[in-house]
Amino acid sequence: MKKVTRKAEKVLIGSTDHVDIPQLHLQDIACKIDTGAETSAIHCHKVKLIEREGQELICFELLDPEHRQYNGKVFTTSNFKERKVKNTSGSAEYRYVITAEVVIFGKAYTTEFTLADRERMKFPILLGKRLLKKNFLVDVSKDNLSFKQKNNHDSEK
Numbered sequence: 001m002k003k004v005t006r007k008a009e010k011v012l013i014g015s016t017d018h019v020d021i022p023q024l025h026l027q028d029i030a031c032k033i034d035t036g037a038e039t040s041a042i043h044c045h046k047v048k049l050i051e052r053e054g055q056e057l058i059c060f061e062l063l064d065p066e067h068r069q070y071n072g073k074v075f076t077t078s079n080f081k082e083r084k085v086k087n088t089s090g091s092a093e094y095r096y097v098i099t100a101e102v103v104i105f106g107k108a109y110t111t112e113f114t115l116a117d118r119e120r121m122k123f124p125i126l127l128g129k130r131l132l133k134k135n136f137l138v139d140v141s142k143d144n145l146s147f148k149q150k151n152n153h154d155s156e157k
Helices: 129-135 145-155
Strands: 011-013 016-021 026-033 040-052 055-062 074-077 080-086 092-104 107-116 125-127 136-138
Touching (some): 129 136
Parallel strands (some): 026 125, 040 107
Antiparallel strands (some): 040 055, 080 092
C-alpha cells in the first residue's frame, strides 16, 4: 500500500500585501502580488559590482530616500547571480539576483529577488511566481490579507 502524504495547503493571498525581509532590515513593506512575473523583485539603486580581496561582490541601496523605511544602508553580498529577465515593458535585460527570506502570514519563505529600478512603480516589492506557485492561491479581489490578519492578531493581545 502506497503511503499518502498530504501536501501543505496553499494560503490565500490578495493582489497586494505587506511583507518583512529581515536580512534587508525591512518590515511591513508594501508589495504587489504578480502572477505574470517569474521572479520577485525589489527596488534598489546605486547597484555596483566590486572586487574585494579577489572576490566579486554586489553593493546596493534599497528603496528611495523619500520612502519612510529608507535608511541609506549599503548592502554588500557575494551571494548573487546575474540573470536575463523580461522587464515590465517586455524587453529582455540582465539583472542581479539575490536570495533572501520573505516573511508573510508569520512564515518565512526563501526566494530570489531581482535588484530592479522600481522607482516609477507604486510598490517597491513585487512577489512573483517562483514564490507564489507552491505556497499561495491568489484572489485579486482581495488585498492585504496577511497585513490585516497580523493587525487583528496584534489588537487581540
